[in-house]
Amino acid sequence: NAGVTQTPKFQVxxxxxxMTLQCAQDMNHNSMYWYRQDPGMGLRxxxxxxxxxxxxxxxxxxxxxxxxxxxxxxxLRLESAAPSQTSVYFCASSEGTGTASGNTxxxxxxxxxxxx
Amino acid sequence: KNxxxxxxxxxxxxxxxxxxxxxNYTVSPFSNLRWYKQDTGRGPVSLTIMTFSENTKSNGxxxxxxxxxxxxxxxxxxxSQLSDSASYICVVPSGGSYIPTFGxxxxxxxxx
Numbered sequence: 001n002a003g004v005t006q007t008p009k010f011q012v013x014x015x016x017x018x019m020t021l022q023c024a025q026d027m028n029h030n031s032m033y034w035y036r037q038d039p040g041m042g043l044r045x046x047x048x049x050x051x052x053x054x055x056x057x058x059x060x061x062x063x064x065x066x067x068x069x070x071x072x073x074x075x076l077r078l079e080s081a082a083p084s085q086t087s088v089y090f091c092a093s094s095e096g097t098g099t100a101s102g103n104t105x106x107x108x109x110x111x112x113x114x115x116x
Numbered sequence: 117k118n119x120x121x122x123x124x125x126x127x128x129x130x131x132x133x134x135x136x137x138x139x140n141y142t143v144s145p146f147s148n149l150r151w152y153k154q155d156t157g158r159g160p161v162s163l164t165i166m167t168f169s170e171n172t173k174s175n176g177x178x179x180x181x182x183x184x185x186x187x188x189x190x191x192x193x194x195x196s197q198l199s200d201s202a203s204y205i206c207v208v209p210s211g212g213s214y215i216p217t218f219g220x221x222x223x224x225x226x227x228x
Contacts, residue, residue, distance in 0.1 A: 041220060042120070042217070042218035042220045042221065043160070043205070043218040044218075090160075102147075104150075104162050106162075108159050109158055109159050110157070110159055
């Protein structure tokens with residue numbers, strides 16, 4: 001019952017450092033997402049991948065890059081971390097694309113990132 | 117601008133009591149509304165989904181209602197338990213977009 005697995009769970013970075021958040025799902029879902037969650041704000045979409053081989057920007061893509069490595073894996077990269085990127089990051093997946101048709105989005109457990 | 121507003125922002129109740137959380141949305145066109153539960157330090161988990169034609173849907177002690185005319189939904193929790201302590205998030209797809217609009221959530225604390 002792994003579902004959506006993301007690593008690392010916790011990470012502290014210095015400003016300017018780079019890192020990659022890894023995500024994998026074992027539900028054979030077509031679509032995958034990266035969200036960030038900040039105190040007092042709703043989840044905001046960074047990037048999504050509607051299907052293997054495609055990626056698109058969400059609401060807050062600046063400072064991030066993504067790679068849909070295969071159907072299972074979707075990584076998020078911070079090329080030059082900034083304190084404003086301190087947040088909790090959630091990877092998610094759904095069988096179909098988007099939620100307008102009723103697709104359920106399944107979330108990972110989150111990655112706590114602090115940039116100092 | 118599509119918006120989802122939740123109230124109250126936070127709520128403290130005693131174990132065994134009932135409570136109701138509210139969600140107002142301006143998203144159009146409307147297709148469905150979903151309630152998620154997010155335990156502290158965990159990812160959100162779907163509780164229930166409401167479509168346009170549904171007024172009420174129950175999932176155990178959780179009952180969601182939807183009034184599409186007034187664009188309001190509520191989540192009623194009956195006989196609360198300590199494990200109900202969590203953030204409850206209302207989510208509405210933004211029309212045909214792939215980007216659903218998430219509410220900021222209501223933080224519920226159940227005290228023994």
